[in-house]
Amino acid sequence: MNYEFSEEEKRFRESVEEFCKRYIEPRWVEIDEKGHIPLDLIKRLGEQGLFAIPVPEKYGGMGGNMTLAAIAVEEIAYHDPAVAVAVYTLLQNGWPLALSIFGSEAAKQEILPKVASGDAFFGIGSTEPQGGSDVAGIKTVAKRSGNKWVINGEKAYISGVREMSELPEGGGYFLVSKTEKAEWGHKNITDFVLLPKWHGKMSEKVKPTVYDEIGRHGISTGGFKIEDFEVDDEFRIGEINKGFYYVMEGFNIARVLVAAATIGSARWALDKGTEWIRERKLFQGKPIASFQGVNFRFAELYAELEAAKYFVYRAAWMVDNTYLTNSPRFKPRDLDVPVALAKMKGPETATRIYEEVLKWLGAYGYTKESNVYRGWLGTFSYTIGAEGSQNIMRYVIAREVIGKEYVSHTG
Amino acid sequence: MRIIVALKPTYDVSQLKFDSEGVPLLDTCPVTLGEADKCALEEALKVKESLGATVVAVTVGQSEAHIKGIKDALAMGADEGYIIKIKNAWNISSITVANAIARFAVVTGPYDIVFTGSGAGDTHSSIIGPMVSALLGYRLVANADKVEVKEQKAKAKCTMEDGTYNYEVQFPAVITVTSEANEPRIPTLKAILRSKNMQVKEIGPEQLDLSVEEYKDIKVIKHMVERKRVIMEASDQKSAEESVIKLLTFLKDEGVI
Amino acid sequence: MFLPGRELAEKVSGLYGEIYYSDLGPFDPLAYVSALYEVASSFSADIAVFPCTGKGRVLAGLFSAKNSRSTATDVYRVESKENSLVVRRLVYGGKAEANLELNLPATLCLLQGSYAEAEANLTSRINEVSKQNQSCRVEFIPKKVEGIEPDKAEVVVVGGRGIKTKEDLKMIMELAGLLKGAWSVTRPLAVDEGWSETWIGITGLTVSPKLYIGIGVSGQPHHMMGARSSKIVVAINSDRNAPIFEECDYGIVGDLYVVVPEMIKRLKNVK
Numbered sequence: 001m002n003y004e005f006s007e008e009e010k011r012f013r014e015s016v017e018e019f020c021k022r023y024i025e026p027r028w029v030e031i032d033e034k035g036h037i038p039l040d041l042i043k044r045l046g047e048q049g050l051f052a053i054p055v056p057e058k059y060g061g062m063g064g065n066m067t068l069a070a071i072a073v074e075e076i077a078y079h080d081p082a083v084a085v086a087v088y089t090l091l092q093n094g095w096p097l098a099l100s101i102f103g104s105e106a107a108k109q110e111i112l113p114k115v116a117s118g119d120a121f122f123g124i125g126s127t128e129p130q131g132g133s134d135v136a137g138i139k140t141v142a143k144r145s146g147n148k149w150v151i152n153g154e155k156a157y158i159s160g161v162r163e164m165s166e167l168p169e170g171g172g173y174f175l176v177s178k179t180e181k182a183e184w185g186h187k188n189i190t191d192f193v194l195l196p197k198w199h200g201k202m203s204e205k206v207k208p209t210v211y212d213e214i215g216r217h218g219i220s221t222g223g224f225k226i227e228d229f230e231v232d233d234e235f236r237i238g239e240i241n242k243g244f245y246y247v248m249e250g251f252n253i254a255r256v257l258v259a260a261a262t263i264g265s266a267r268w269a270l271d272k273g274t275e276w277i278r279e280r281k282l283f284q285g286k287p288i289a290s291f292q293g294v295n296f297r298f299a300e301l302y303a304e305l306e307a308a309k310y311f312v313y314r315a316a317w318m319v320d321n322t323y324l325t326n327s328p329r330f331k332p333r334d335l336d337v338p339v340a341l342a343k344m345k346g347p348e349t350a351t352r353i354y355e356e357v358l359k360w361l362g363a364y365g366y367t368k369e370s371n372v373y374r375g376w377l378g379t380f381s382y383t384i385g386a387e388g389s390q391n392i393m394r395y396v397i398a399r400e401v402i403g404k405e406y407v408s409h410t411g
Numbered sequence: 412m413r414i415i416v417a418l419k420p421t422y423d424v425s426q427l428k429f430d431s432e433g434v435p436l437l438d439t440c441p442v443t444l445g446e447a448d449k450c451a452l453e454e455a456l457k458v459k460e461s462l463g464a465t466v467v468a469v470t471v472g473q474s475e476a477h478i479k480g481i482k483d484a485l486a487m488g489a490d491e492g493y494i495i496k497i498k499n500a501w502n503i504s505s506i507t508v509a510n511a512i513a514r515f516a517v518v519t520g521p522y523d524i525v526f527t528g529s530g531a532g533d534t535h536s537s538i539i540g541p542m543v544s545a546l547l548g549y550r551l552v553a554n555a556d557k558v559e560v561k562e563q564k565a566k567a568k569c570t571m572e573d574g575t576y577n578y579e580v581q582f583p584a585v586i587t588v589t590s591e592a593n594e595p596r597i598p599t600l601k602a603i604l605r606s607k608n609m610q611v612k613e614i615g616p617e618q619l620d621l622s623v624e625e626y627k628d629i630k631v632i633k634h635m636v637e638r639k640r641v642i643m644e645a646s647d648q649k650s651a652e653e654s655v656i657k658l659l660t661f662l663k664d665e666g667v668i
Numbered sequence: 669m670f671l672p673g674r675e676l677a678e679k680v681s682g683l684y685g686e687i688y689y690s691d692l693g694p695f696d697p698l699a700y701v702s703a704l705y706e707v708a709s710s711f712s713a714d715i716a717v718f719p720c721t722g723k724g725r726v727l728a729g730l731f732s733a734k735n736s737r738s739t740a741t742d743v744y745r746v747e748s749k750e751n752s753l754v755v756r757r758l759v760y761g762g763k764a765e766a767n768l769e770l771n772l773p774a775t776l777c778l779l780q781g782s783y784a785e786a787e788a789n790l791t792s793r794i795n796e797v798s799k800q801n802q803s804c805r806v807e808f809i810p811k812k813v814e815g816i817e818p819d820k821a822e823v824v825v826v827g828g829r830g831i832k833t834k835e836d837l838k839m840i841m842e843l844a845g846l847l848k849g850a851w852s853v854t855r856p857l858a859v860d861e862g863w864s865e866t867w868i869g870i871t872g873l874t875v876s877p878k879l880y881i882g883i884g885v886s887g888q889p890h891h892m893m894g895a896r897s898s899k900i901v902v903a904i905n906s907d908r909n910a911p912i913f914e915e916c917d918y919g920i921v922g923d924l925y926v927v928v929p930e931m932i933k934r935l936k937n938v939k
Binding site: 422424425427429504505506509510529533534535536537539540541542543544546550551553554570571572573574575576577578579580581589590591626627628629630631632633634636638639640641642643644645646650651652654655656658659661662665666667668 | 694695697698701721722723725726727728729730731732733734736737738739740741742758759760761762763764765766767768769777803804805806807808809810811819822823847859870871873878879888889890893896899900901902913914915916917918919920921922923926927930931934935
């Protein structure tokens with residue numbers, strides 16, 4: 001096992017760090033405060049080649065891999081602890097990769113180069129008002145009509161709704177839909193590329209709304225109603241009725257990057273905390289770092305963060321050795337547990353670190369001026385869920401390790 | 412066109428610390444390519460993109476930092492990179508450094524332009540570029556804030572103490588570039604992957620017919636300026652008023668107001 | 669002594685025995701140095717001295733390389749020995765000093781403010797050196813001088829990163845005016861924000877006034893290189909750990925937006 005990053009990986013991390021120091025670090029608080037990632041920053045991220053990193057060059061991607069994408073997302077999150085920019089970036093890496101694996105040649109050529117350049121958005125459209133974790137229970141329906149499909153339904157708690165409508169080209173989603181009829185099940189789901197705005201034109205058949213969230217304000221979360229939206233069959237992703245399996249693989253890919261974002265933000269918090277406990281002096285000049293109540297807790301959190309980091313990069317390595325190599329060592333199902341471990345540990349470790357650092361900071365941490373609360377709220381959103389709830393991660397690990405016959409969704 | 416960019420990895424002096432005896436803690440001070448050097452490389456790369464040129468990056472020294480500096484230059488887009496193998500590169504005389512670069516230019520040349528940073532971040536003597544120009548017999552533009560390169564000549568805007576100088580100079584020329592000249596590109600992943608298999612070439616002083624002059628017994632210690640360091644606190648309006656009154660009294664006593 | 673014009677040569681009459689000049693026109697470094705070579709070749713100078721300015725450094729480099737002279741810049745103390753000079757120079761942005769020995773012939777760039785102005789009453793001979801060939805086309809645009817120039821002022825008030833908007837610079841200007849001095853900024857305010865054409869620092873102006881007041885200036889090495897030789901340094905900054913407090917005579921740790929208006933108020937009252 002090689003526990004070191006390669007020279008190119010290290011150099012790439014440095015280049016991302018330089019980019020973040022120049023273009024993200026000075027603005028992350030404003031982005032969180034104003035609730036908006038400036039479009040010029042999105043374009044710059046595209047120009048720097050930080051989108052579509054694992055996507056092949058022939059589709060406009062960078063010809064890199066998930067390890068590099070995870071490095072980029074982690075570093076961006078370190079410089080944007082509220083994680084909005086990091087999340088935007090991870091979505092423009094994970095779902096384009098999923099599309100490049102499962103989508104049609106035509107869809108890939110049409111969409112991916114514009115996502116890579118920062119002109120279009122591509123995310124995941126799976127969750128609905130009545131449920132997210134229960135993908136088999138979605139109600140959006142796609143009905144075949146000649147060489148088109150007509151889609152009706154509603155999606156909720158979807159990232160990027162506003163960005164998609166603001167970007168010059170537009171963008172859309174890896175849409176998860178029922179085939180012909182909305183019955184509960186895994187074998188009647190078909191995926192599509194849904195582009196509510198494309199070539200600068202917003203369709204009237206998709207009506208988006210944006211929510212007001214408690215944190216991670218820079219990136220929008222919202223929903224949209226789909227009314228008789230027509231999609232060409234060449235924008236169907238993969239085979240009819242196999243959609244459940246494709247989106248599960250897509251979630252596995254995206255989850256690695258979500259975990260990478262949370263550990264990047266958590267590392268910022270722990271670094272801030274380290275600086276603080278060295279400087280803060282109480283009880284006649286003693287730095288609070290010298291109190292065992294503080295430094296023992298520090299050691300525990302440091303250990304958890306290191307562990308979470310290794311989960312992330314091990315999962316990224318496995319994704320690379322499943323989809324991005326000429327001789328795959330793993331099958332997609334082999335990714336379930338390693339990815340669940342990363343996605344379970346990452347956000348939860350981040351939440352624990354933020355809570356403790358805020359306690360070290362005392363009343364100062366409770367003020368907006370300290371900015372630490374922004375990272376707390378941002379990473380906490382991933383403890384709630386998004387690309388997979390924390391309980392689903394537990395379910396996956398239990399099911400795979402103890403055995404399917406013992407572990408069920410609802411039991 | 413052929414262009415050399417001479418680079419120097421320097422200590423980041425804003426992070427430099429000293430021990431209790433005033434000895435600089437150089438081992439723990441980060442070393443990177445300076446801002447002006449990166450701008451020099453960026454100017455060369457701009458010429459490569461607009462007019463087509465071979466860009467050769469060179470540094471005088473063989474430490475890890477020097478090798479990394481050249482690798483970073485390759486990742487930014489330089490075509491070739493060399494280290495001139497001299498030990499203790501930070502302890503050699505300026506004329507040795509300039510001679511090394513000049514002889515390198517002669518041995519691997521000819522070149523149309525030599526770009527350097529206007530001054531290094533750590534020792535800031537700003538004389539290497541001019542020395543190289545005199546040694547090679549090239550024309551010189553120093554401290555350029557803005558550079559425009561054409562086929563046979565360059566235009567540059569330089570800010571000096573008394574105003575702005577707009578120069579137009581024919582090649583071959585040495586152009587020293589300030590950190591105001593441009594925003595150096597950050598290597599993209601594609602550029603990093605492309606440079607992965609590029610080698611950092613080495614060239615020794617013997618190949619350049621170079622005699623190395625080291626400073627003997629340079630003693631570097633913390634520069635202590637005698638200052639009174641009378642510090643007052645102004646945490647609220649009242650203490651602000653009091654400190655200002657005290658300050659103005661001090662300054663009157665000093666005779667400066 | 670060599671100067672690039674007759675007028676300048678006459679100004680230093682009395683200070684040197686032999687004064688040389690050439691009508692060189694706007695600064696063409698190679699032409700200037702070629703005139704210098706002409707003068708230098710007529711006698712062998714053990715030591716060549718230049719000021720530590722942008723132009724001075726360029727000329728020092730060009731002049732030195734011709735005869736492989738040992739060179740040191742940012743020098744503030746010189747001791748001569750038999751066949752060498754022992755010089756003390758500033759390095760690492762002025763954070764450290766280096767003591768080194770230079771063999772003759774040597775070239776020095778002296779830091780502004782490291783020596784007092786010379787006084788002498790010699791009989792001077794002014795000699796003209798022939799015009800040199802131009803190495804390049806030069807167009808010179810003199811800088812606009814508004815008010816007192818910082819490098820000629822007795823009092824300099826400097827605004828740093830703590831100043832939040834361009835409007836707030838008016839406070840700096842007002843304070844400078846009340847103290848009959850000049851105002852300036854640190855490099856980021858000039859280069860990044862564009863609030864001034866000039867700035868104080870190693871890549872900008874060097875000042876050595878009787879009084880320097882840094883407002884919202886943290887005291888980074890490259891800025892202090894341009895201000896260190898001030899007689900009295902005053903710092904106003906809200907960050908207790910700002911490096912400038914190590915290098916000041918008097919400092920106030922506080923909000924400049926409270927302290928500076930207070931200073932202005934009191935100075936106005938005195939008037």
